Amino acid sequence: MKKKLSIGLIIFVIVASGTLVYYSQMPKKVAGYIVSTGDYEEGISAVGYVEYEIETSIQAEVSGKLNEIYIQEGDKVAQGAIIASIDDVKARQMYQDLEGALVLAQSRYEDYLKNYEAALRNVSQQRQTKNIEIDGYKLAQQQLDTELIKLQQLYDEGVISYSELESVKNEQEVIKNNIEVGKASLNALNNPALISKELKASVDVAKEQLDQQALELDKYSVHSPFEAVILDIYINQGELVQAGQDIMQIGLANKKVVWVEVDEKYIGTLAIGQEAMLTAEAYADQTFTGRITGFDSQVNKETGTIGVKVEVVEGREALIRNMSVRVEVITTSLNDVVLIPGDYLYGNNPTTVLVINAQGRVETRPIKIQNQNKEMIYIMDGLAPQDIIVAPLDIAPGDRVEIQEVINDAV
Numbered sequence: 001m002k003k004k005l006s007i008g009l010i011i012f013v014i015v016a017s018g019t020l021v022y023y024s025q026m027p028k029k030v031a032g033y034i035v036s037t038g039d040y041e042e043g044i045s046a047v048g049y050v051e052y053e054i055e056t057s058i059q060a061e062v063s064g065k066l067n068e069i070y071i072q073e074g075d076k077v078a079q080g081a082i083i084a085s086i087d088d089v090k091a092r093q094m095y096q097d098l099e100g101a102l103v104l105a106q107s108r109y110e111d112y113l114k115n116y117e118a119a120l121r122n123v124s125q126q127r128q129t130k131n132i133e134i135d136g137y138k139l140a141q142q143q144l145d146t147e148l149i150k151l152q153q154l155y156d157e158g159v160i161s162y163s164e165l166e167s168v169k170n171e172q173e174v175i176k177n178n179i180e181v182g183k184a185s186l187n188a189l190n191n192p193a194l195i196s197k198e199l200k201a202s203v204d205v206a207k208e209q210l211d212q213q214a215l216e217l218d219k220y221s222v223h224s225p226f227e228a229v230i231l232d233i234y235i236n237q238g239e240l241v242q243a244g245q246d247i248m249q250i251g252l253a254n255k256k257v258v259w260v261e262v263d264e265k266y267i268g269t270l271a272i273g274q275e276a277m278l279t280a281e282a283y284a285d286q287t288f289t290g291r292i293t294g295f296d297s298q299v300n301k302e303t304g305t306i307g308v309k310v311e312v313v314e315g316r317e318a319l320i321r322n323m324s325v326r327v328e329v330i331t332t333s334l335n336d337v338v339l340i341p342g343d344y345l346y347g348n349n350p351t352t353v354l355v356i357n358a359q360g361r362v363e364t365r366p367i368k369i370q371n372q373n374k375e376m377i378y379i380m381d382g383l384a385p386q387d388i389i390v391a392p393l394d395i396a397p398g399d400r401v402e403i404q405e406v407i408n409d410a411v
Contacts, residue, residue: 027402032388032407046308050323051258057246058222060222060245062086067237076227091216098209106206138179255311258325262306276328279325289314291311293309293311295307342377367380367382388403
């Protein structure tokens with residue numbers, strides 16, 4: 001009885017083993033992927049925040065009470081628009097005083113010009129009379145000089161007294177003084193042309209002072225230096241401000257940018273004018289256009305990144321200040337190259353795939369790829385169109401396979 005049981009057990013083992021061998025040699029049914037060609041793009045992606053290309057503070061140029069604020073945060077204003085005003089009562093009073101001074105100076109100048117010819121004749125006559133008078137004194141002086149020489153001889157000889165000599169000397173001193181006074185009077189008779197020039201100069205000075213005060217008065221009106229959006233207002237109407245104090249923050253309207261940090265190894269692939277794609281969570285189904293317009297002057301040595309400025313070309317209204325935006329820049333664009341899905345890479349070795357050979361068995365094949373972190377992998381070497389590969393799911397090198405389904409991504 002035991003012998004019969006042993007024989008039965010042996011037969012069962014033999015049958016089972018044969019069955020296992022049979023089924024182990026049966027080909028596995030798989031889906032084969034036919035390698036094809038297509039277009040390949042690779043780029044850089046980073047997240048940044050929207051800001052206006054120019055954001056600056058508007059400061060008070062003069063001190064005083066902030067009378068009025070004509071705008072609100074978020075308003076868009078034209079270049080040169082008055083956005084606030086400071087109390088200008090004293091400055092305006094000074095301007096009016098200078099206006100009066102200019103009117104008076106102009107009036108004096110115009111009146112003098114009307115009487116210029118008469119003044120010119122009058123001064124000419126006075127100068128002529130004064131010259132005749134001086135000439136008379138000079139002639140009298142010459143005569144006294146001659147007489148004094150004679151009297152000095154007579155005095156030396158004892159003929160006349162000293163009082164007589166001194167009387168002539170005193171007379172000579174009086175004439176000398178008369179000559180000096182006459183010359184001073186002559187110099188005091190100014191040339192009418194010189195007076196006209198001085199009056200004209202006073203008009204110019206008064207006008208310059210008025211123009212300067214006009215510039216000063218204009219500082220009490222706060223202007224927008226460019227077409228701008230009002231970002232923040234720091235002070236309330238009616239409060240006192242000091243010269244140099246920040247009043248508000250503005251941004252250059254219609255000029256928004258996104259600054260992103262990019263690994264320094266990619267800087268050689270980027271250039272001014274390069275197009276970028278912008279996406280934001282708020283607009284999941286939309287892509288906006290941007291353009292690289294600048295770079296930081298140096299690499300951040302702590303992070304190994306460099307700042308890249310991307311101007312918002314499309315979507316300036318939609319992409320608002322401080323919104324987070326993803327920036328993508330295409331750095332590589334190739335047409336008609338060999339591509340496979342990334343999930344066909346085999347095992348832990350990203351440069352190997354599983355192909356089906358002519359005998360219907362799976363074997364590994366080394367490949368050279370561009371970038372393994374892509375959905376579609378660019379195969380630089382190792383595969384050709386029409387090669388058949390399989391996904392590494394329950395398949396191992398050496399397995400016999402039978403293609404049950406063909407996958408072909410070729411268009």
